[in-house]
Every structure is written in C-alpha cells, then in structure tokens.
Amino acid sequence: MYNFDIEINRKNTNSLKWDFNKERGKDENLLPFWVADMDFKLPDSIIDSLINKAKEGVFGYSDPKIDYYNALIDWYKTEYDVNLDLKNIIVSPSVVFSICTLIKIVTKENDAIIINEPVYYPFKSSITVNNRRPISSDLIIRNDKYVIDFNDFEEKIKNNNVKAYILCSPHNPVGRVWDYDELERIVDICNKYNVFIISDEIHSDFVYNKKFISIAKLNPNNYAIVSGPTKTFNMPGLKISHVIVNDKKLKDDFLTEFDRIGYSQQSIFGLVGALSAYKYGKNWLNEVRDYIYNNILFIEEYLNKYLPKIKFIKPEGTYLIWLDFKEYKLKDKELDDLITNKAKLWLDLGIIFGKSGSGYERINVATNRNLIKKMLDSLYSVFKDL
Numbered sequence: 609m610y611n612f613d614i615e616i617n618r619k620n621t622n623s624l625k626w627d628f629n630k631e632r633g634k635d636e637n638l639l640p641f642w643v644a645d646m647d648f649k650l651p652d653s654i655i656d657s658l659i660n661k662a663k664e665g666v667f668g669y670s671d672p673k674i675d676y677y678n679a680l681i682d683w684y685k686t687e688y689d690v691n692l693d694l695k696n697i698i699v700s701p702s703v704v705f706s707i708c709t710l711i712k713i714v715t716k717e718n719d720a721i722i723i724n725e726p727v728y729y730p731f732k733s734s735i736t737v738n739n740r741r742p743i744s745s746d747l748i749i750r751n752d753k754y755v756i757d758f759n760d761f762e763e764k765i766k767n768n769n770v771k772a773y774i775l776c777s778p779h780n781p782v783g784r785v786w787d788y789d790e791l792e793r794i795v796d797i798c799n800k801y802n803v804f805i806i807s808d809e810i811h812s813d814f815v816y817n818k819k820f821i822s823i824a825k826l827n828p829n830n831y832a833i834v835s836g837p838t839k840t841f842n843m844p845g846l847k848i849s850h851v852i853v854n855d856k857k858l859k860d861d862f863l864t865e866f867d868r869i870g871y872s873q874q875s876i877f878g879l880v881g882a883l884s885a886y887k888y889g890k891n892w893l894n895e896v897r898d899y900i901y902n903n904i905l906f907i908e909e910y911l912n913k914y915l916p917k918i919k920f921i922k923p924e925g926t927y928l929i930w931l932d933f934k935e936y937k938l939k940d941k942e943l944d945d946l947i948t949n950k951a952k953l954w955l956d957l958g959i960i961f962g963k964s965g966s967g968y969e970r971i972n973v974a975t976n977r978n979l980i981k982k983m984l985d986s987l988y989s990v991f992k993d994l
C-alpha cells in the first residue's frame with residue numbers, strides 16, 4: 609500500500625508547477641493545480657532503477673533495446689488488448705513533439721486540421737505554429753455529457769477540406785473516454801474524407817469504471833497514436849514518449865523528420881524510467897488511480913454540498929476536472945481575478961482551451977487530499993456569497 613496522503617514539498621525542486629510563479633507573472637503564494645503532473649512519489653522500484661543508472665556515472669549515447677519494445681508491447685496487450693508490431697513503434701521525446709512532427713508529415717502549409725474544443729491548448733498552437741489552419745468542431749453537452757456533434761464535425765471536414773484530425777482520447781479537459789460507437793463514427797467520417805487521425809492517448813491509463821478503447825482497435829485507414837508513460841507514471845521531466853504507426857512510409861517519414869531537425873537518441877533516464885515503470889509500476893498505478901478517483905468523489909460531494917452553483921460533470925478519465933462557473937455570470941477576466949487574487953489558486957482558465965471554455969476552470973486533482981481540501985475551502989471562501 610502506498611501512502612498518497614503524504615505531502616511532498618516540491619518547492620525548490622525546479623518544478624514547473626511549484627517554482628515558476630514569478631517567471632510567469634504570478635504571485636509566489638498561489639497554490640498550484642494547473643500543469644498536468646502529479647504531486648506523488650513513484651515507487652522505490654522505479655526510483656532505484658534511476659539511482660542505479662546514475663551511479664554508473666557514465667552517461668553516453670543510448671538507444672532502446674528489445675526489452676524496451678517488449679515492455680511496451682506487453683503493456684498495450686494487457687492494458688488495451690492491442691497487438692503492437694515492434695516495427696511500428698517509434699520512440700520520441702514528447703507527445704507534443706510527435707504531434708508537431710506528424711502535422712508536418714501528413715499535411716501541407718495552409719491545410720486545415722480539425723480539433724474538438726475545448727481541448728488541450730497545444731493542439732491548436734501546434735497547428736498554427738506550423739502554419740496550418742485550426743478548425744474546431746466544438747464538443748456539445750447532451751444529457752449532461754460532452755459529446756462530438758457529428759453533423760458539425762462532418763460538415764466542417766467537408767467544407768474546409770480538412771486533412772488531419774487531432775483526437776484527444778481520453779479527452780483533456782472534459783474527461784470523456786470515448787465509446788466504441790463514437791470512435792466508429794469518427795473513423796467512418798475520417799475514412800470517407802481521407803482525414804489522417806492523430807490519436808493522442810497519453811491519458812489512457814487514467815480511466816474510471818470504464819474500459820479505454822484505443823483507436824488501434826478500429827484500425828482506421830490513416831492514423832498514428834501518440835502516447836507515452838509520462839502521465840501514467842508521472843515522469844514528464846524524463847522526456848520520453850512513443851508513436852505507433854501502421855505504415856512503413858509514415859515511419860520512414862517520421863525518422864526523416866528526426867534527421868531534419870537533428871534529433872537522435874533518447875535520454876538514458878527516460879529509457880530507464882519508462883522501462884522500469886512498464887515492468888514494475890502496475891500496482892502503484894492501480895493505487896494512485898483509486899486515490900485520484902476518491903479525490904474526484906470528494907470534490908463532487910463538497911461542491912454539491914457547499915458550492916452547488918459550480919457545475920461539475922464527473923470525468924470518465926484523466927486526472928483533470930472541468931468546473932463550470934457560468935452560473936456566476938462573470939467575465940473570464942473577472943473569474944480569473946477571483947481565482948488568482950482572492951482564492952489564491954493557480955488553475956487553468958477555461959478560455960485557454962478554446963472559446964467554448966469560457967466560464968470554466970480546469971483543475972489538476974493529482975495531489976494529496978489535504979491540498980484538495982485547501983483548494984476547495986479557498987473556492988468556498990470566495991464563491992459562497994456570490
């Protein structure tokens with residue numbers, strides 16, 4: 609049993625979440641619940657493998673060996689019932705890196721790429737920074753559930769001659785875990801219009817009371833999966849991820865992009881951390897997932913009881929929650945001001961995830977319960993009388 613109630617002081621550890629308020633123009637004393645990493649320590653088995661590597665004291669170039677690929681293949685088989693072929697795996701430094709690389713390979717300048725806002729904001733910026741056109745088919749809420757508006761999705765693909773789709777599966781920030789029939793409709797439409805699917809599955813190991821379905825199970829005509837161990841095992845600082853392709857030419861093109869920008873070989877610590885996580889991290893993951901789910905239930909109960917004007921649709925996956933403050937009728941600037949300057953919290957303002965995120969806040973709940981309680985009490989102190 610791991611004790612996730614332990615408060616780990618992450619200040620002065622070079623943590624983006626805890627140590628860079630000043631650099632980002634924020635008050636030093638805000639409690640951070642923004643960037644998606646966890647305030648939990650990994651199990652000793654993973655830490656020890658990194659320490660042992662550090663003790664070797666020589667950190668030359670490295671590459672993944674067969675045991676690395678086998679661990680990944682085993683993970684996909686046991687966790688998602690997907691059979692990976694070793695030759696279709698590319699190890700890359702990060703998921704956003706892989707998204708940008710795929711954008712460059714499968715589309716041309718000025719091509720349209722579709723996304724479903726509100727969505728993880730680097731999707732849009734990866735499109736625009738590469739001089740492509742982002743088109744959003746915004747998610748809609750139907751029966752208290754975020755869903756894709758498939759008529760709008762298809763119309764926008766057709767009318768804008770869309771070439772690629774970045775699917776967020778599970779979806780950050782709304783926490784949907786897509787059902788088989790939803791994925792089937794996505795694939796049907798994308799096949800029909802020859803749209804390349806980039807399926808970002810980095811949150812696939814945080815799914816509650818449901819089974820995650822990888823896009824690989826539906827085998828679209830043209831797709832790639834971008835994912836990695838860094839959310840699952842809280843190691844984004846180790847910079848390691850992977851891409852799954854189903855086409856030799858796509859793999860060759862991806863590797864050529866590596867050459868073009870001068871990238872080769874992963875960090876040895878990324879390889880060691882990921883391998884030992886896939887091999888020995890399962891129990892820890894099961895427990896951390898339960899703990900986080902209980903955080904979500906705790907938040908739900910608290911909000912229902914004390915802050916019923918804040919609307920909350922329980923996420924099916926991810927360790928992020930998406931709170932709706934629209935009943936307060938505040939402008940986003942006013943909402944931000946209350947959260948930052950009154951509640952003294954650093955959350956992610958919904959509007960950064962797209963226009964349809966106006967009036968919302970995203971909160972990272974992968975932290976100890978005590979801090980969750982503090983965050984809720986801070987919200988209560990500001991919003992109770994509004």
Ligand SMILES: Cc1ncc(COP(=O)(O)O)c(C=O)c1O
Pocket residue numbers: 644701702703704705728776780808810811836838844848849
């Ligand atoms: C959907 C999604 N994709 C990608 C990332 C980042 O992945 P990486 O750090 O490997 O670029 C995140 C991080 O929050 C995310 O939520």
